[in-house]
Amino acid sequence: MIDLDTRSPEELTAIIVQAQAELAAKQHSKRKDTIAKIKELAVSIGVTVEIHDLDKKVAKRSASSVSAKYRNPNGPETWTGRGLAPKWMKALLEEGRNKAEFLIQS
Incomplete structure (x- = not known):
């Protein structure tokens, strides 16, 4: 386990960046493996x-x-x-005024 208490902010940032990259790589690999398994199963039962x-x-x-x-x-x-x-607008309409009075002329 990494002792984080003694690390500088720069070292902690580097560790986080490295960990995020490793996590993304593992997730991508797992995704590819899972997709391959799904395709194999689909072929085995004759579906696309x-x-x-x-x-x-x-x-x-x-x-x-x-x-x-x-x-x-x-x-x-x-x-x-x-x-x-x-x-x-609701208050003005309740006073009996008309929406057309408040139209913005373009």
């Missing part, structure tokens, strides 16, 4: 199997930002018009 590589990162679509549609006349708050109305 398709394994999707989850290690490969799929590019995620970035969420597009929606511009504000309404502005609070009494403050800096804005609202896109999507989702639940914010408290300031």
